[in-house]
Amino acid sequence: MTGFRGFVSVAWRSGRGLFVVTVAMIALSAAAPIGTVVAIGQVVAGVADADSSRATTWALVGAGCLLLQWIAGTLQRASATALGEQVDAVLQHDLMRAVSVPGGVRHLEDPATAALVEVGRDTLRADWARPGRLASTIGGLATGRIVLLASGIVLAGYRWWLGVGLLVAGVWAAYEDRVASRTEAGHHYGASESARRMRYFDDLGTTPAAAKEIRVFGLPDFVVGRHGETWTATMRGVLSPSGRRPLIATAVLGVVVLGGIVLVVREAVAGRVPAGATATYVQTFLVALGGIQQSSWSGLQTELALATLERYDAALRAVASSTHPAAAGTRPATGMPARGIAFRGVSFSYPGSNRQVLRDLDLVIPAGQSLAVVGANGAGKTSLVKLLCGLYEPTRGTIAIDETELPELDVNDWRRRLAVVFQHPLRLPMSAYDNVRFGRAAAAPDTALDRAGATSVVEALPNGWQTVLSAEFDGGVELSGGEWQRLGLARALYAVEQGASVLVLDEPAAHLDARSEAELYRRFLDLTAGLTTIVISHRFSTVRQASSIVVLDEGRIVEQGSHDELLELDGTYAHLFRLQAARFEDLA
Known part of the structure; x- marks a missing residue:
């Protein structure tokens, strides 16, 4: 979908009735001025011949043409505006669908693709140059061009070379104006x-x-x-100045119009052109100039809207080229995991990078038990969670849930088994209630809020559950990082209440103060009871309670065991634990 052809295609798809009305009104808006010119010429001829009936009849025709021009213009603006709104809505839905249909996020984290998707969103936010504005700007452009063509045809009836000269000069001036408009559009974007x-x-x-x-x-x-x-x-x-060509084109157009008017007037004075024809031809030159001016005014707006449409197309192409369709699994994930989760020889690299974040990883997480993952930044901890959620596919190896490989499962059904608290929880500028419930049409999340230790957060809000969590809205408030994290934990626990059986906590205490962290530590065993839990954290007060702990280093598991076993091993985990403990002892 590119240029005018692409817009016509999406406009027809958006609203056929509005499309037909808009095109019809464009034709009438262009024909009416020429009809008015012809009618006035005939009125003058009737007056000159003292034919009152002819003059009166054509005066009424001219008035009808003027009224038609006004009505058609009004309807064109209304229908084009409505059609443009529908076009923008369809394009926005298409972009959202293209971005959200892939089950993973590989395409969104590819830098080039993400940049183009952002561009695609921007095109639909720029009210002054959205693609839908083409419905209006093309109307003005087409009307001006049709008026120019009709004017050339009328003048060709007087002198064929004068009609051709007007068309050539008008088209040349319009072309140079379009080149300038493209330069301006490039600056704006x-x-x-x-x-x-x-x-x-x-x-x-x-x-x-x-x-x-x-x-x-x-x-x-x-x-x-x-x-x-x-x-x-x-x-x-x-x-x-962009060169002499635009000036030359304007000068040629001026010579043709002024020279033509002078020629008609001189011939009329010499008695070789009747008064009615003189009025018609002189007005035709003026109407042609008006059409060229209308095309010029619409040209910049059209180029701006075409530029946004091209940027939008680039975003769609980028999404399509960065996603690789795979066979969607259909097996339900109800009751999983009943036995456990297994990573077998899993290696992984992010798009556009040759660095292996995970390398031949072998890991088994028994159902109903908790696993803590520790390691330096960049060791692959969060990447492991993304693979488990099906947001990425391993570069090599497999992930199995109860011996069923993840790609065989219905990905949406599997994700309903997951309750994830990411390190930076999603912050919706909506009510606290919606931030926790997250669109699930089920019971109120009060129990989850209490288990997450977030009841005090909601109680302190001016409107309780209904308080909008954004200062950009009237009555809205901003939360601290720790408060958002507790609401994120409540959201995950609410998902557990709705049937999730795997709880993932990615740095759950990263933004908590010492008191809140101690409370989380006290609640940990209760929060994870009966769940398959994965905890990623640098805080060993939480990590030490997990059933098993693995230490990642450059994408590999270098140590695994319980807290006491790893301390006895006296390796990386023991060293990191003592460093953290010593820091708190020094503070004491």
Whole structure:
């Protein structure tokens, strides 16, 4: 789907009735001005011939054409706006579907693909140049071009070469204008390095992400100054003369129009052109100029909207090329795991990287028991969880649930067996209730909230469960990292209440204060009772309670055993445990 053809295709798919109405109104809007010109010419001819009946009849025809032009224009704007909204909705649904259909997230974490998907989203947020605006801008562009063509045909009836000259000059001027519009569209969308740099400095100076550092290090003047310098350099390239061709094209058009009008008037004065025809031809030149002006005005808007459509297409192509369709498993995962989870010879590398995050990993997690995973940053701990969730596929090896390989299972059914608390839980700008319940139409999550130790968090909110957790909304509030983490744990425990049997805790105490961490430590055995649990943590107060502990180093298991067994082994785990214990002893 590219350019005008692609837009017509999606517009027809979005709303056939609106599409037909819009096209019909474009045709009427273009025909009405020419009809008015012809009618006025006939009125003048009737007056000149003292034919009141002819003059009156054509005056009524001209008035009808003017009324038709007004009505058709109004209906065109209304139908084009509605059609554009439907086009944008269809494109947005298509992008969401393309991004969300793949069961994994490999395509979203590929840097190039992720950048293009972000571009695809941006095209549907830019109200002033969304693809749907093509329904309106193409209407203006088409109307102007049709008026120019009709004007050329009318003038060709007087002098064929004058009609051809007007068409050639008008098309040339429109072409040069389109070239300039594309340059301007490229600037608006950051196609040039200076435009991207300007947008970067604008974000740096106006968004919350960098606000603290910008102020603490005294950088506001620097950021504003660099933005101004970049803007000047960008505008110099956009506004500088693009050569002599546009000027020549405009001059040629002016010569054709003015020369044609002078020719018609001189011939009329000489008595070689009737008064009615003179009025018709002179007005035709003026209407043609209006059509060219309308095309010029619509040209930039059209190029901007076409640019967004091209960026949107690039996002869809990127998603399609980065996802590899695989046979979807159909086996239900009800009751799993009953025996356990097994990683067998699993190796894994992220897209675009040759580095093996996991290497020939062999690991068995018995059902109903807890496993803790420790290791340095980058050892492969979180990657192991992503593979278990089916967000990625192993580069080599297999993952089996009760001896059934993961790809054979219905991935959505398997994920209903999982309750995961990621290191940075999802923060929805919605009510606290929706953040915990997460769309599940089931019982209220009060029990899960209490088990997660998060009851006090909700009770402290101004509107309790119904408080929106975002300061961007009226009455909304922001939570601390620890409070979000406790709500994330409540969300996972609520999933357990709804049937999940595997609990994954990725750094569950990372944002908790000492008191909250101690409370989590006290509740750990109760929270994980009867569940197959995987805990990833650097906090050994939590790790030590797991049934089994594995130590990862560069994607391999280097140690495995209980807390006491690993201390007795006096290896990596024992060393890390003593370092952490000594730090707390020093603080004491």
